[in-house]
Amino acid sequence: MNNQPIHVAIAILYQKNKFLMQLRDNIPGILYPGYWALFGGHIEPGETPEVTLKREILEEIGYTIPPFVEFGCYPDERVVRHVFHAPLSVELNQLVLNEGWDMGLLTTENIYQGSCYSQNAREVRPLGNVHQKIMLDFIQTNQQT
Template sequence: MHSKTPATEESAATRGAVAIITNRHGELLLHLRDDLPAIAWPSHWSLLGGGCDPGEAPATAIVRELQEEAGLTADSLTELFETRDEHGSGQIITFFAASWDGDETRLPLSEGVRLRFFAPEHLDILTIPPFIRNGINRHLAVRPS
């Protein structure tokens, strides 16, 4: 007999959340991931975020992840859309948008190599996971100027 994992357990284990954080200049906060073969997208620039704990909603996970990874509390956190990280973790990722106008070099980074704000026109030269790049581009295409 084949047993199936309950949907709530399955969805929690396969979900994550990331935040597109912009400052007043329209720059985006990116996170350079560690160079560890055991993680998805090592040595790539990405957005802050991570996986949902069992039973945790993406909106709760992103608040927790921002605080855990960078001691960051972002303003005006808004849910945007979902996409799947097809070629990395396989998770369904919920994208959020937020604003923050601090000095990223002063944040207490607990994961990864560094945080840095980038102007949107400079993102093309960075190594960014495809699903993150697509999510950023999708957000930039519809945000007000």
């Protein structure tokens, strides 16, 4: 049994004062089922977090991510999250959701509340705790600049 945490690369994609997030599939066995989370995914053997991020964002929403910046690393016992940020330079309707239940541009209010309404789910769904913390850190860091 391998108890090593998995490594993932995830992106904070922002447009004006909103943040693109994915409503994860509501299926048992995945982390944060039915929760809002950041786009991204597992780092494959031999990949850098940067390469993973480009591949995952393209796979998940058909978006070629522009130059991006590392924001930080959020390790816990199960997952080491390598977090990057970049602008979202296209309209939401130009993205294709290939993975997940829904996607949306969440406001800072949604993030502080820890929940957001989903058209596809037809209900308010919660943010994953770790994802909410990352987003709050990001918002607070960028309010000082």
